[in-house]
Amino acid sequence: MIYLDYCATTPIDKEVLDTYVKVSTNFFANTSSLHKLGQESNYMYNVALNEIKEILGVNKHNIVFTSNATEANNNAIFGICNKYESGKIITTKMEHPSVYESIKSLENKFEVVYLDILKNGQIDLEQLKKEMSKDTILVSIMWVNNILGTVQNIKDIINILKNYPKAKLHVDAVQGLCKIVPDFNFNDIDLFTFSSHKFYGPKGVGGLIYKEGLDIKRILFGSSAQFNLKPGTFDLSLIVATTKALKIYFPKTNEHREYVKKIFEYLYDKIKDNTNIIINTPLDNISYYALNFSVNVNGETLIHHLEKDEIYISTGSACSSKLKKPEKTVFAMTNDLERSLKSVRVSFSHLTTFSEIDKLVESLNKIR
Ligand code: PLP
Numbered sequence: 001m002i003y004l005d006y007c008a009t010t011p012i013d014k015e016v017l018d019t020y021v022k023v024s025t026n027f028f029a030n031t032s033s034l035h036k037l038g039q040e041s042n043y044m045y046n047v048a049l050n051e052i053k054e055i056l057g058v059n060k061h062n063i064v065f066t067s068n069a070t071e072a073n074n075n076a077i078f079g080i081c082n083k084y085e086s087g088k089i090i091t092t093k094m095e096h097p098s099v100y101e102s103i104k105s106l107e108n109k110f111e112v113v114y115l116d117i118l119k120n121g122q123i124d125l126e127q128l129k130k131e132m133s134k135d136t137i138l139v140s141i142m143w144v145n146n147i148l149g150t151v152q153n154i155k156d157i158i159n160i161l162k163n164y165p166k167a168k169l170h171v172d173a174v175q176g177l178c179k180i181v182p183d184f185n186f187n188d189i190d191l192f193t194f195s196s197h198k199f200y201g202p203k204g205v206g207g208l209i210y211k212e213g214l215d216i217k218r219i220l221f222g223s224s225a226q227f228n229l230k231p232g233t234f235d236l237s238l239i240v241a242t243t244k245a246l247k248i249y250f251p252k253t254n255e256h257r258e259y260v261k262k263i264f265e266y267l268y269d270k271i272k273d274n275t276n277i278i279i280n281t282p283l284d285n286i287s288y289y290a291l292n293f294s295v296n297v298n299g300e301t302l303i304h305h306l307e308k309d310e311i312y313i314s315t316g317s318a319c320s321s322k323l324k325k326p327e328k329t330v331f332a333m334t335n336d337l338e339r340s341l342k343s344v345r346v347s348f349s350h351l352t353t354f355s356e357i358d359k360l361v362e363s364l365n366k367i368r
Helices: 014-026 036-056 067-081 097-106 125-131 156-161 236-271 300-306 328-334 337-341 354-365
Strands: 060-068 088-092 111-116 134-138 168-172 189-193 206-211 275-278 290-297 343-347
Touching: 014 236, 036 060, 036 236, 060 088, 060 236, 067 097, 067 134, 067 168, 067 189, 067 206, 067 328, 088 125, 097 168, 111 125, 125 156, 156 168, 168 275, 236 275, 236 290, 236 354, 290 300, 290 337, 300 343, 328 337, 337 343
Parallel strands: 088 111, 088 134, 134 168, 168 189
Antiparallel strands: 060 206, 189 206, 275 290, 290 343
């Protein structure tokens, strides 16, 4: 079996799984129970919170754990926008559906601008500058794109927003965390989100990290747990396991990226002259964790062709890959319908081997 769909999800790390099992066995008490067992769980929760903050270098942010990044992105967007009756939201044409569709649902109430994607996979910072106004309440721009692996210039975006204090910056950091070392400071971002299963953590847990004191309108009502934003009992084991995954993988970001870059280049060199293939991922400002290309067959047909050789890749975002729609990020960048219908994404890990890539290429070469 050759798994090349690591941007969709990663296998849980053995040590992380052990942590999960240990915590769920030994610290099962509810963190809000007043008795000793509950207080022990609560202590562990606070230790985990502080450890994550320390790893990410944030000192004045709160962390709310959610079921996944989809929920965290929804909380960030509605949490800010529901405070207003009107205003302007700026996002991009390539956001993950959990951002894109959330913002789309607000079009009847707010002015929404979707920034273009240039041929190099970047947003146009001049367009962002032009669109910013005193009415802007939210700017939501992803750090690393899940389809192409392109990395946006968050540092410059932070600087542009400095002149607009009303505008809050939300960054979907899901495909960036543990894949690329940030050249910006997380402390400068109002709200950002992550998902543990993208960095060998458990599924069923993600997070919203936001500036302390930022007024976020709650979606859910109940207890006062998790800063009033996510009431209800949470699974402490998922949180401690996430912390474990970050402890293991965050410090290895550069080492793993250097290896993955070699894997990316190896595949790139092997397919670049194949006349059946057009490569969509640009070569600059990328994470190297994804290589997107279009083949002269439908993306789905290709997936099933490779499946016969036990090779697993994706047509794009796992959440929308069942829909036979052109891939919106590829379309936004290329303006080529055919190319975006036939695009597929191969995504890598430090676990990927060169011989796996050889087998993928062998299978791709069988397509006529
Ligand atoms: N944002 C990005 C960029 C993603 O790639 C994904 C998942 O693929 C998500 C958000 C949603 O993450 P989750 O599966 O945890 O809801």
